[in-house]
Structures are given as C-alpha cells and as structure tokens.
Amino acid sequence: MAETVDDLSAPLGKKTARSKRRLRLPFTATQALAALLGLFLVTFLGFALFNHDPLGGEPVVHVTLRQAGDHNAKDGKAAAGEKAPAASAASAVQSAKGHTAQTASSDQKRITIIDGSSGARHDVVIPGDGNSENVASDAAPAMMTGINPRLLEKSRYGMIPVVADGLKSFNVYAADADRAKAAKMPVVSIVVGGLGVGAAKTVDAIMKLPAAVTLAFTPYGADPAKLAERARAQRHEILLQIPMEPYDYPDNDPGPQTLLTTLGPEQNLDRLYWHLSRLQGYVGISDFMGARFVATEPAIQPILREAAKRGLGFFDDGSAPRSAASAVATALAMPFGKGDITIDAVPTPGEIDQALAKLEELAKERGYAIGTASALPVSIERIANWVKGLNSHGVMLVPLTTAMLKSKSS
Template structure:
C-alpha cells in the first residue's frame, strides 16, 4: 500500500493567508462606512419625543381657593400665616364627612395639580402636617378636626338602615321583611338556603343588598363567624379567593359588609387585600364597626372604594322600649354633628322586625329622611384628584 504524503505548509503560506483575511475585513468595513454615508435621512428612525406635561403655574391663592371649594369651606375658611419664611395653612376637616387620611389625599392632589410636590408628612397629636415644596418655597398644611368656620349646617337630616344576617329567613317571615321601605338595605350571608332567593326578591323591588362576609373576631375560634371566614393568618391569595367566593355567589349585591370581624378589620394587610378585590369588582364597602379600632373604612378610602361606616347598632344590647328610646336619642345627637346617620339592625325574629318598624316610624317624626345606603355622602365628600 502506497504511503500518503502530507502537504507541507510553509511560513510564507501562513503569512499570505493572514494578509488575505485582513484585506477582506478592511474591505467590509469600508463598504459599511460607504453604506452609512449614502443612507437617506428618512431611513434613520428618530427617537419618539414624549410630550411634556404642562404644570399649572403655582399660585398659593388659587390653591387655597381650590381647597376651600373641595372642602365646602367659605372664603377665608382656611387660615394662613407666614412664620420664618414658611407659609402655613390650617385646614379644618369635618370629622362627620371624612377622616384626616382621606383629607390628606385630597390636599396632595390639589397641590400637585398646581405644580408643588409633597416633601414630607407627619402626625402631631391629633393633626396631620404636610410639607409641600415648589422650587425654594415651602408650604406647611395642618389638617385638624374642627367645625369649619361660618359654615351653615343643613337642616335636612338623613338616615340609612342596613339589616344584617339574611339567608336563613324564608317564607312568610321573609315577605314581612320585604314589606319594609325599599330604602332599607339587606345584608345577606352567602350560600345559605335562602341567600340567593332573598337577593333576587330584594333586587326585584329595587332594594339594595350587601354580601355579609364572615371575618375573624377577636375571640375566634370560640366565637364562630360562620362558613369560609376571612382570617388574619391567611395570605393574600387565600383572602382574595375566599372573598371572591362570597361575592360571586351573590352577584347582584352592591358591595359587602363584615359579619363579626373585630380582629380582621384591624389588620391593614387583610383589609388592603379585601379592598383590592372590591376595587376590581366595582363593589362598595360598609364597615360594620364591630371594633372601635377598625381601620377598614380608612383602607377603603385609600383604595378609592365607595365606603360607608356604621354609626350604631339599633338592637344592641336588646330590643326593649327603653333601648329604643336610648337609640333614638343617640341618633338625634349624631344628627347634630352630621347630616346622615348609618345604623344596623338584625333579622333574627319577628320581634326585631316590629322593633325596627317602631324605630323607622319614630325617627321620621324626628325629621330624618330614610335613604338608600348608596346615597350616603354623595354630595358631602369631595373626590380625590
């Protein structure tokens, strides 16, 4: 077999190959440069110029006028002074209409619309202090609970009534409850035997309804809130899934209120997740206020969920004539501080129905007009910008 000889590569051959590759590389670079030079101008894509948002020229007098309009204050209702070169405003907030947290959002929106930025915020005793900056200027806004100066209180008083715990009531007893004025709202516990029936009958009357959602009380599990409660140990996904199960089972209800929940309504995470669901579903929230330290109403306002707040329970501690007189007195006192009062009762038996009928008759003679829950605060509370 003939032996195959291997072709020998000399150093000159290697050098010649390198020169050839270098020549080709230079040729390609030159071609690229020529192509770039001869490329038409319209073939080069220019970056998109974002429109520059126009900010209104800052005028503190206009800001004050806007705030007075937002808070239904008369001209001069916001006090103004200058101390050590810093403008200071004191804005009185009607506690019956909103809390300081909600007022905070409104003030921030007005200042930002006029070109100022929020620098800081702090709580001092019973007031909130917001610091805004515009260039080198600083403006302090003190939000305090106070009766607005020279503001005329409306002589018209309103009351909204919610009756809790429907879902088990049926037959003739349910029909008797349905004979109440249609302004009375029914709160229905989901997935009970007569829950859907109650919702449909109420809806046919034009009556508003709520889903009465079980939430964890302070003494859970000794006190049982019912099926599928929202518990504080739940994570976000579990809270959302549980709440959607309740809401979706009663789709005609305008919103929810809490059944028990003296612990759950004090948890900012739980309430924040609840409001997130309600916001997406377009539902409202009534804070039953089973706890004096509930933050549910404030969380609803932060999430911009339509929110209402119970002022008192009518049938607690009992349904005696003496308690009826006490409750009527409390409603009158509340009516002196705010135009609309919200109360809650329960549908447990015929005696409570008769008690509620007496209350409605008496409260009307005191000058209160019965309104649906959705009408509460419609003209009183300004929107956040």
C-alpha cells in the same frame, strides 16, 4: 413369640401394655398449608395472565341515559335496570351525537368518559329534561333577574362582579333616592344584616321594612340568591356580608370560607371569590363578625383593593373599634360607610327606641347617621314604627349608598 415373652416376664396381676400402631400422613401440616397457598397463587396468576380486562381496577360509573322518547313512558320513568356500561362508551357517544341536534337546549348535561389505559376522552351529551330543580344544590347560583350580565365575569366558583364600560355595581344597583333632597337635610340609613339564613325572618325584613332600608345577606343558607332577588324586587338595596375572623376565632367561627389573618392574600382572595359568587346585584360588601380581620391592615387591604377594582363599596358595621377599613378605603378612593349605632344591642322595645332616637340626633348634628340591626321581630317592628314619624322630625330615611355618598362629600 415376643408377646409370649412379655406375658411370662410381666409381674403377676398386671397386663402388659401392648404397643399401638399410629397412622402417619406422608406430609406435615406446614407442608399442606404451603401447598394450598401455592395453588391459590397459581390460580391468581393464571386468571391475571389469561383474562383480558384492560380496565381492571379502574373505577366504573353506571349512568342511565334517558332519550327524548323516555318522557312518554309510563310515569315518566325509564325502564328499571337500563344502564350504560363503561365498555359501550363509544356507542353511547355516537347515539348522543345523533340526538344532540334534536335536543340542544340550555339544560343539557355533558359528561366525559376517560379510558383508563389509553387516556382517550369521549364526551357524552345527556339531554336535559327541562326541569331545573335537578341541578345539584351545591352548583353555582343561576343568574338573578334584573342583573346586568356585563357586570359579571366567570370565576371557578361562579359569576362575580366586574367593572364594564365604566359601569359599577355600586352605582347600577343602588336603590332609588331623592339625592337632591337628601343633600339639603339630615339623613339616616339603616342596615339590617344576617339575612339569608332563616327564610322566615328574611322575608319578614323584606316585606315589613321600608324599601329605603338596606338589607345585608350572608352567603350561607339554603338559597340566599333567591331571597336576595326577592329583596331587590321590593326595591331594597342589598349588601353581601363576608365572614371574617373575629378575635375569639375559632371558638367563634363565622362559617365556611372565613377570611383569616393567618392566610396569605391569594388564599383569602380565593375565599372572597367564593362568597362573591353566592348571589348577585349587591352594591358592596360588609364585614361579618370580623373584628380581628378588619383591624389587621395587611389582611383587609388586599380585600378592599379587590372590591374596589370590581366596582363595589365597603360597609364597616362598626363592631371593631380599631378597624383599619376606613383608612384603607380612603386611600383606594372607594365608597365607604361605617355603622354608628347598633340599634338592637339590647333587644328590647325600650332600648331599641332609645337607640333610634340617638341615631336621629346624630343625623341632625352631623348631617347623616348609619344604624345597624339584626332581623329580630322586635327590631323590625320598632324600626318600621319609628320610620313612620321620621319625616315630621325633619330627617330623611335613605338607602346606604346615598348616606355613603353624602358622608364622602361632607
């Protein structure tokens, strides 16, 4: 009836818009989203309550434990996918304990598994495979040959020098020299530094320079300890260069663990221990790019005091005109030397020859002289050539320790 009324009352020529029925849901979009979130929350709570995982959220490490029999496997490799889950730590411990007695050796590795809930510790011994090359590259250097173990003590970074039974590294590792002869004639010493970084140039210096030339190693490089060991095998005396703060630091940065004037004594000593552990068998330490540091007495004094306590000498390369190292070393009564002439300040054959001639003249005037150089090919060549005629000039080439002792007595 309503439709009939509408048709009669509608204007002629126009159709009546009939009302349309709309489908309405029994809930809104907001209500649907809230229901989904509630369902997710209930599911999560149910999983957390009824799933027993006491180590949930704890970091997990899977370690492959290779037993002695594994070495007989094809290609010497363990079967792929064999891993020791953290949940079986107790059984791994028992297995490792039973295997330790058979495979006890210096290259065994021990890991500690800590239970995240109870705090219980389980030690697991992993038998070594006899291959020392598996040691991580950042581990402390192994003991070098020809090193007296009594002159070393363990630090948190590795083995560092110590005085034992009156023996000091300065005396024990000093290169051989005819000191009686050196006391009667002018002597020169040459210290070639910056070694250890760049194996080729380091080997050139070791093999081409006379044994009486002292070699100074930085603590950096892929394996400075191995190169230092080779230098000692060729009867070179060695120094350890300690990176110290230059005036233009940090624009000119010597490298990691640099000793800084802005750090306290304890922090700098900790950094010193890191450097001391990088290699062994050195007679003393030297500054490396450290003009500001050696000129700051409150900074250099604790370092030299520690070096003296550990039986080391100190060599000042002479790059800092206002260095306080000499006065501090004298007060500590420690062996000390200072570079007089930088031989390759201008690295050309002519300039190097002139510097060597000046070094020779200074030795004749004062009785001793110390020159410094880097391991440039031209420097090595000119020094090696100059040494050949040195004895005929009435001057003796000696290791740094001999010159340091002579300078102290003169």
